[in-house]
Amino acid sequence: MEKRLFEYLYEQLERHPLERAFGHKHNGVWHYYSTAEMVQMVNEASRGLLELGLKPGDKVATVVYQTSPAWVVLEFALLQVGVLNVPMYPTISAREYEYILRESECQYCFVGDADLYDKVHAAQERLGGILKEIFSFANEHPSIRSWQVLLQLGRQAPHRQEEVERIKASIRPDDVMTLVYTSGTTGNPKGVMLTHANVVFNIESIRRLLPFEPGDRVLSFLPVSHIFERAAVYAYTAMCGSVTFTGTDNLGGEQGDLRAIRPHFFTTVPRLLEKVYDKIVDKGRELRGLKRAFFFWSLRLTDEWHFDYQPRGLKALAWKIADALVFSKWRQALGGEVKAIITGASACPVRVMRTFNAAGIPVREGYGMTEAAPAISFSRMEPGGALLGTVGPLLDGVEVIIEPDEEFRPGEGEILAKSPGIMVGYYKQPEKTAEVIRYRNGERWLATGDVGAWVEGPGGRKFLKITDRKKELLKTSQGKYVAPAPLEAALKEHFLVEQAMVVGDDLRYVTALIVPSAEGLRSWCERHGIPWTELSEMLHLPEVQRRYEMLLERINAHFARHEQIKRFTLLPQLWEPIKTDGSEAELTPTLKLKRRVILEKFRREIEAMYR
Numbered sequence: 001m002e003k004r005l006f007e008y009l010y011e012q013l014e015r016h017p018l019e020r021a022f023g024h025k026h027n028g029v030w031h032y033y034s035t036a037e038m039v040q041m042v043n044e045a046s047r048g049l050l051e052l053g054l055k056p057g058d059k060v061a062t063v064v065y066q067t068s069p070a071w072v073v074l075e076f077a078l079l080q081v082g083v084l085n086v087p088m089y090p091t092i093s094a095r096e097y098e099y100i101l102r103e104s105e106c107q108y109c110f111v112g113d114a115d116l117y118d119k120v121h122a123a124q125e126r127l128g129g130i131l132k133e134i135f136s137f138a139n140e141h142p143s144i145r146s147w148q149v150l151l152q153l154g155r156q157a158p159h160r161q162e163e164v165e166r167i168k169a170s171i172r173p174d175d176v177m178t179l180v181y182t183s184g185t186t187g188n189p190k191g192v193m194l195t196h197a198n199v200v201f202n203i204e205s206i207r208r209l210l211p212f213e214p215g216d217r218v219l220s221f222l223p224v225s226h227i228f229e230r231a232a233v234y235a236y237t238a239m240c241g242s243v244t245f246t247g248t249d250n251l252g253g254e255q256g257d258l259r260a261i262r263p264h265f266f267t268t269v270p271r272l273l274e275k276v277y278d279k280i281v282d283k284g285r286e287l288r289g290l291k292r293a294f295f296f297w298s299l300r301l302t303d304e305w306h307f308d309y310q311p312r313g314l315k316a317l318a319w320k321i322a323d324a325l326v327f328s329k330w331r332q333a334l335g336g337e338v339k340a341i342i343t344g345a346s347a348c349p350v351r352v353m354r355t356f357n358a359a360g361i362p363v364r365e366g367y368g369m370t371e372a373a374p375a376i377s378f379s380r381m382e383p384g385g386a387l388l389g390t391v392g393p394l395l396d397g398v399e400v401i402i403e404p405d406e407e408f409r410p411g412e413g414e415i416l417a418k419s420p421g422i423m424v425g426y427y428k429q430p431e432k433t434a435e436v437i438r439y440r441n442g443e444r445w446l447a448t449g450d451v452g453a454w455v456e457g458p459g460g461r462k463f464l465k466i467t468d469r470k471k472e473l474l475k476t477s478q479g480k481y482v483a484p485a486p487l488e489a490a491l492k493e494h495f496l497v498e499q500a501m502v503v504g505d506d507l508r509y510v511t512a513l514i515v516p517s518a519e520g521l522r523s524w525c526e527r528h529g530i531p532w533t534e535l536s537e538m539l540h541l542p543e544v545q546r547r548y549e550m551l552l553e554r555i556n557a558h559f560a561r562h563e564q565i566k567r568f569t570l571l572p573q574l575w576e577p578i579k580t581d582g583s584e585a586e587l588t589p590t591l592k593l594k595r596r597v598i599l600e601k602f603r604r605e606i607e608a609m610y611r
Contacts, residue, residue, distance in 0.1 A: 002173040004196045006042075006079040008203075008238040013039050016214040016240040022069040024245040030260075032242075033069050038076075041151060045077035047160035048150030052108065056082025056167060059104050059179065061131075063088040063097075063120065064112030067224050067245045070137050070147055072233065074110060075224075077150070079177060079196075080168045086179045086191070087225040089589035090116060091578035098123035099188055100181050101131055103428060110135045110147055117144060173197040179427050180227050180370050191427030194227070198373035201420040203235045205395045209380055211339055212265065214240035219263035221246050226590060227374045228344050232267045241265070248272065252279070252333065262335035270348035271591050273341075273363065274492075277352050278519065280330060281495060285523055298322035305358035307386045308458065327359035340364055340381060344374070345590050347466060347485070349493050350388050367391035367466060371436065371446055373421040376400065377464045384458035390465045393457075395419070400452075400464065401445065407473055407481050408451055414470050415452045416445040451483070472595065474505045480562040482510055487565065490555045495520040496548065499575050501593055502565065503606055509566040511609040513602055514548065516570055536572040545570075567609040571602070 012018070013035045023032035033041070054060070060083055064071055078085045086104045088097060090112065097120055101109070109124075109131060111117050117134060121143075124131045135147045154160070177199070179191040218241045222229035236243050241264075246257045253259075284295040301322050311319045331338065341356070344366045356363045364386060368374035377400075379385060379392030386392060394400055397420060402413040422444060425433035438445045451468040468483035475481050484502035491500040491514065499515035518535050521544070525532050530543060538544055548568060556564040575586035575598065584597050599606065 002197060003200045003204075004079070004168075004171050004173060004175075005177060005199060005234055006076050006168070008234060009035070009039060009042065009076050012237055012240050018215065018240065018242055020242045022072050022243050022245070024066075024068045025257075030244070031069075032244075038069070038073060041073045042076040042080070043161060043164060044154030045073050045150040046081050046164045047154035047157045048152070049077055049081055049083060050160050050163060051153040051157050052150075054081070054083050054107065056171075057084070059084045059086050059106045061086045061088055061101060061104070061106040061109040061120075062111075063090055063109065063116050063225065064137060064223075065090045065114060065116070066112065066247045067220060067229075067233070068112075068137060069245070071110075071224065072243075074147065074150070075233075080171070081164060082167055082171055082175065084176065084178055086181070087230065088181065089223065089225045091585070091589045093578075094119045094122040096189065098126050100191070102127055104179055104181075104191060105130055107132050108135065109133075110137055111144075112136075113138050117141065171196070173200065176424060180225075180230075182370050190429055190432055192227075192370045193424040193427050194370075194373050195424060198421045198423065199227075199231055199234060201397065202231055202373050202375050202395075203238050205397060206235055206375065206378065207239055208396075209378060210239070210265070211381060212239045212241065216241050216264040216339070217261055217337075218243045219246060219251075219257065219261050219266040220244065221248050221251065221257075222267055222269065223589070226345065227370050228368075229267055231374060232342070236265075252276070258333070258335045262337045264337055264339045265342070266338075267342045267344070269345045269591065270343055270352065271346075273343060273348060273352050273356065277355060278495065278517070282519060282523065294322075294325050298326040299355070302355045302358035305354055306388055307357070308383050309358075323360065330359050331361055334361060338362070342366060344368065346592065347391075347489060349489060351493055353388055365391050367464060368421075369448060369450075371423045371448075372417060372419065373423065375421065376415075376417050376419070376448075384461060387455065387457040387463045390455050390457070390463035393461060393463055402452060402454065407470075407475075409453075409467075412451055412453045412467055415448045415450045415464075415466075417448060418443060418445050422446045474502070474510070476504050476510070476562065477506055477508050478562065482563050487512070487555070487559065487563065490558070491551075494551055496524060496551060501595065501598055503599070503609075507610055510563060511606065512552075512565045512568045513598065513605065514568050514570050515572075515574055516548075539570040539572060569602070569605045569609060571605070 017035040019034050020032040021035040021038055023030055062085055075085055086106055088100055101123055109120050111120055111134060120134055134144050136144050137147050139146055173196045175195060176193045177196050178194050181189040181191050218236045220243055224230045244261050250256055251258050287295055338361055341363045348365050353363055364379040366375050366378040368376045375395055376398055377392045377394050399418045401416040403416055404413040436447045438447050449470045450466055451470050452464055452466050455463045455465045457463045468485045472484055473481055474484055482504055487502045488500045491497045496517055497514055498517040501513045504510035522532055552565050577585050577587040577589050579585050586594055586598050
């Protein structure tokens, strides 16, 4: 019988039990649970879930800002009694919680701290009794019961263990184990139905590619509402890693969690790596004299780096000097023992990939989507296994077809994927499922909606390159197709740009909305003797406008005439995944652009660029 996900915890107990299996910081102190303690709590929680009246096929929702060992206990307890976990993003609105809870018919919800109870409770009041009770992962909450009620109920019902074991034995690998609601850029979210076998395929594929040893330390800070980090937690369990959960607010610095934990592995998203890169460069700009000169000399060295790069002679000596004076300090800032950083969810800028890897910080990029549970391709650690600008070779067991269309450039097409990781479908939405699941010779293929192409790498190996999103291709009123992603990526590569969105669908030419980097612009103004006031005022200065015009001139030189950005507007406010004023957010919880929302919010600014 193939694996079920809950078996990974028991395998860890049998093969390599850990004293520090899962941990987090509570009241400023690190607390850890052993593998044996986790297994005991999982079984207690399982019996508690049955005492609540839950049965296989029922649904329970979870929503947390930061993962904790308590969340892991509940997750494995749900898995082994056949109850589906419906994880929700902490940054969505009460209206979206209501939609997900109503469609999935969740009977209970477990929430983290801050405003999560208030938002879920607001949804509960409109659900007409569907959601029976809300529990808190926090030990003390004035309005609701703690999740530890499950443990107490389980301790009082040891006779339920026989039922737990019977249910565990009845669960099949192809049983649906979760509904993961996508954070789509348009419309209501869709509940992706994933089975044990879908996710196990990914874990078994990835674990063969990482230099992971039992007991390696892992830092986990991404939201488990996304299948990317959730599958990573399963994988770390399978590989017997010691997992420490934290947030993103205290990662760096002398007293930060990276230095405290000294992780061997962690998963992240490109935006966080970009922020680290920007902070490194900003620190370099603050240096003076020889230190500043050495810093930027070292940074320039990375421009020629590529995977499998081997400097010779004087170049090798230069790299040794740069490593001793600059790069070694970057590695220490990340704890000094990183074996690999895995990034996904969106494209990582080439400059970030190049610089980190050149500095001896291995970063590898993967590609996938929730509907693939989640991986389709992954850059390898071995020589010849990674190529800048691509998302790596396909995972073993994955097949991909590049389906051409007149909309795309020669060699490009929509990516269709087939693998054991492809979802069952969208919950209660067969018509939406039919839009993305295509049949060829009786086989199911996932239409990803991403546009890609094959790139030949070392030794003739084929690497997958993502060039755009099919639904996001623009078509100007002149009938010319424009891919916004390369233009937006080129803009965001620059230290003066924080966010950008290209506009031009059914319009005469291409324009851009640009949110400047406040730190980058302030630094530039200081170097050019321009007094700093408020960001919103600075954006109107002629010299600032001219600086961004120069940036566009440089970028446009690399694109065809019909793709070039003719005009731009600078916006002072960052786009966010959640708004406190009740308005609709401009970003999804995974930080993708909600293009429809941005087009509506900045209609006047866009119209002004076409007058």
